[in-house]
Amino acid sequence: DIQMTQSPSSLSASVGDAVTITCRASHTISSYLNWYQQKPGKAPKLLIYAASTLQSGVPSRFSGSGSGTDFTLTIGSLQPEDFATYYCQQSFSTPRTFGQGTKVEIK
């Protein structure tokens, strides 16, 4: 199985800050990497697929990059509604493993 490791596990930031979350795969996964946002009590929401393609309707302050084993999710200017937990997921092979999540909290 491919292991996905996110860092940090949590972070505190202020509205307007730029935030970067990293995701590392245990084996190369080309660009088969998705990012999801989950708010408390809600289902996850797709933000980015294919490492850098923004899902329709997702604000442009979200961006993704990377290929191979190292990936990043960047929030350009944190908004109040962005405080949530973020997960990466690989779609290179089954099982479709997720990272352990990164919780973005208000400073």
Added chain:
Amino acid sequence: EVQLVQSGAEVKKPGESLRISCKGSGYSFTSYWINWVRQMPGKGLEWMGRIDPSDSYTNYGPSFQGHVTFSADKSISTAYLQWSSLKASDTAMYYCARQSYYGSGSYHDCWGQGTLVTVSS
């Protein structure tokens, strides 16, 4: 509108059986795999596996193989997740999610609202 609607919360005793459902609407149900994702209390997302509703072909994650069963009834656009003998450790929120494709990759672009399963004596 593309939608997945899951069945309601369940409270069961250890050893009991259970089947929860996920009904798709607003799209061709047989054209997209349905994936199941577990989230234990306070924990992250775990991919359980998937089913192709067109022919009920399944893939199971190694941690779930033999512990759960996926099925689908394409005539009513509904996928199911079932247990034959629940354990306390099955207590979790369970999500279904539609799988869409791009080239050789895929992503979950539509999620059900989740079904909370509580197993307690």
